[in-house]
Structures are given as structure tokens and as C-alpha cells.
Amino acid sequence: MKPFIISSLIFTGLLIGLFTPVLAQGDDLPVRDQKKVVITSKILNEKRSLWIYTPVNYETSGEKYPVLYLLDPDQNFAYVTELERFLSDRYRIPQLIIVGIVNNDRVKDFTPIHSLIFEGKIDSNLRSTGGGKAFLSFVKTELIPYINKNYRTQPYRILSGHSLGGLFAMYCKEAEPDLFQSEIVISPAIYGGNMEILGRFSAFLKAHPKLQGNLSVSLGDEPGGKLAVDSLVNQLKSFAPKSLKWQYNSFLKEDHFSVGYKSMYEGLRFIYTDWFINPQDTSVVRSYQDIKTHFQKLSAQFGYDIQPGEDFMNECGYRQLNLGHVDRGIEIFAQNVKNHPNSSNAYDSLGEAYYIKGNHKVSLAYYKKSVLLNPGNKSGKEMIRKIMAKL
Structure with a gap:
């Protein structure tokens, strides 16, 4: 598989398939x-x-x-x-x-x-x-x-x-x-x-x-x-x-x-007995539809609309990319952007998926949106320079 850069992410340090990304803000402590x-x-x-x-x-x-x-x-x-x-x-x-x-x-x-x-x-x-x-x-x-x-x-x-x-x-x-x-x-x-x-x-x-x-x-x-x-x-x-x-x-x-x-x-x-769904288990999470079905069941159980969290969706998307299922990854990342329109990281991930697909113009647009939301996204800025040099 062609290697790719996972920007705005850190890794657990454990090898699961390839890597399991988790959301981070650089090296800062999470904001609580x-x-x-x-x-x-x-x-x-x-x-x-x-x-x-x-x-x-x-x-x-x-x-x-x-x-x-x-x-x-x-x-x-x-x-x-x-x-x-x-x-x-x-x-x-x-x-x-x-x-x-x-x-x-x-x-x-x-x-x-x-x-x-x-x-x-x-x-x-x-x-x-x-x-x-x-x-x-x-x-x-x-x-x-x-x-x-x-x-x-x-x-x-x-x-x-x-x-x-x-x-x-x-x-x-x-x-x-x-x-x-x-x-x-x-x-x-x-x-x-x-x-x-x-x-x-x-x-x-x-x-x-x-x-x-x-x-x-x-x-x-x-x-x-x-x-x-x-x-x-x-x-x-x-x-x-x-x-x-x-x-x-x-x-x-x-x-x-x-x-x-x-x-x-x-x-x-x-x-929350039924809450967990493993983003690394591709027999359970094969596409966005599997995620959607799971959270629809949770919504019915708990009595309010429940959407999958940003970090969870990001991990699911990168799992698909690791397996070479780029279109499935794009589908998940696109839904994550829809659910979290103010997230720089969600746009960054979608930009990366389109870059892997070879659609550099679309990738550039998502990277620009990511940097607009977070001017401190250094890896996103580097990707913008890299893509513009190719266009």
C-alpha cells in the first residue's frame, strides 16, 4: 500500500493492523x-x-x-x-x-x-x-x-x-x-x-x-x-x-x-451495555452504513438522536484507508465533516483521503478549510504547499 501521512493525529504506539489514530491537539493536554x-x-x-x-x-x-x-x-x-x-x-x-x-x-x-x-x-x-x-x-x-x-x-x-x-x-x-x-x-x-x-x-x-x-x-x-x-x-x-x-x-x-x-x-x-462498537473490527464496521445502523439502535434505546463521535468516525475512516478501501474511508470522513462542520481535524482527514485517491483539487479545498478553522495546523499547511506545487 502506498504510505500516507496522518495529519493532526497521534498514535497509540500499538500496532493494530497498521496504526490506530486518535485525535489530539498537537502535544497539548486535552481540554477539560x-x-x-x-x-x-x-x-x-x-x-x-x-x-x-x-x-x-x-x-x-x-x-x-x-x-x-x-x-x-x-x-x-x-x-x-x-x-x-x-x-x-x-x-x-x-x-x-x-x-x-x-x-x-x-x-x-x-x-x-x-x-x-x-x-x-x-x-x-x-x-x-x-x-x-x-x-x-x-x-x-x-x-x-x-x-x-x-x-x-x-x-x-x-x-x-x-x-x-x-x-x-x-x-x-x-x-x-x-x-x-x-x-x-x-x-x-x-x-x-x-x-x-x-x-x-x-x-x-x-x-x-x-x-x-x-x-x-x-x-x-x-x-x-x-x-x-x-x-x-x-x-x-x-x-x-x-x-x-x-x-x-x-x-x-x-x-x-x-x-x-x-x-x-x-x-x-x-x-451503556450496548454502546461499544469496535472501529478496528472490519467484520462489524465495513462501511458508514454499519455505523449508522448501530447509532440508530442506540438512539431508539436512549430516546434521543445519537450521532457517532468525531474521534470514533476518524478512527473508522483511517481503518478503511489502512485496508486500501479509500472510497469507504472517504464516505466515513465526509459524514464526519457533515456531523462536525467546525472541526479542523475532520476536514484534514477528508483532505488526506482525497489526496490518497489522487483527487488533488478536492483534497486542496478540504485542507484549506482545515487550516482556516485551525491556523495552527502545520501539517495541513505543508500539504497545501505540496499539492499546489503539483497543480
């Missing part, structure tokens, strides 16, 4: 934005801090993203945002906006029922319990509308809660079953008077025979929490409708404090 925002809640009569993470190239992509709402971010924001990057970079999940809801009083916010009884004894640390209803109202009528107004969001939301946060997530599913499309419930602390939620969960499931979404429940090696979680799981086994997809993971090598990482990883993989 994490910021703190403070909003005033009229419902809670207090200020609430939010930690908001937006994925790579959010500011320039123009795309919309699903949102993961994360309770107790002081404990898990760092590793959850890294999991988002790790999994989305490998096409296992979509890129996500992550909203960490910082606590003022988690005992109050996460408990829907006031109860001082914990493990059969009165616990004075629980004196502020019972604010779950107000907190849910804040999330529904103030927080989510704020995020939807100020960020580009898709109509798909995930709620993740650990310990008392897991209790709140279960309460939220019962009280507002359509507010979140998926929940990740990690070692839920279902205790005392709040056992009432567990006691009425089977009736809730029976009353909602068309309940949708995904529910991931997990527990570490926690004898004190096992009875409640076993009850929850048995109710799901007996009464959950087929339209509700759920799983239970028991991580016996983890305790209440270490179980979060594995639970979040498995929860995200469960929600």
Missing part, C-alpha cells in the same frame, strides 16, 4: 473544564455549590451531552470524572457532563423520613433527618432546569448515590420515577424509619408495569446493610417489569468505603 458554581435555592433557603465537569472539547464541539448527577462529590468527583474520560475515550460510554451536588447537610438532604434510630439505638447525629422531600424538589425544579439552561444537555439523566445518597436515589426512583433515566445505587444506607421506603417498593413496582430505565445496585462486604439490600434485590426479582433493566453486584473484597469505584465502573458499563 471543571468549575465550581454557586446557586441560590429558594426551596432550601440556602446557597448550594455545584462542581461541574464538561468533557473534552465541550467549548468547541457544539454537541449536547447526557448528564450524570453525582451526590457526595467531595468523596468521588475526581475518580468519576476520570472514569468518564477513560470509558468515553475507549468508546464504551458517551461523553458526559457531570454535576456534583455539594452537601450542606447530607443527613438532612438524603433522608426522606425523620428517624433517629440507627442499628436499634438513638443516634443524635440524625437529628436533622427528614429533608429528602425538599431536596428532591430542589433537584427537580431548580437544579436540573439550571443545568439545562446553562449547559448543552441531552434529555438523559443519571443519578448516582452512595450510602445515604443511595437511600435518596431509591426514594427518588419511587417518588419521581421519570426524573432520571438511570440510577447507580451504591451501598444504600436504608435504616430506621426510612425502611418504610423499602417496605413499599414492591407496591411501587407493581403499580408501574411500564417502568423504564436502568438500575444498578451494589454492596460491599457489609453485614449491617445486607438485609436491606437483599430485600430490595428480592423485590426487583419478583416485581420489576421487563422494561426496567437492573443488576446487582456484590463486591465481597470491598467495604462500605472502598466499594464506590468498582460500583461506578460497573454501573456505567451496565447502563
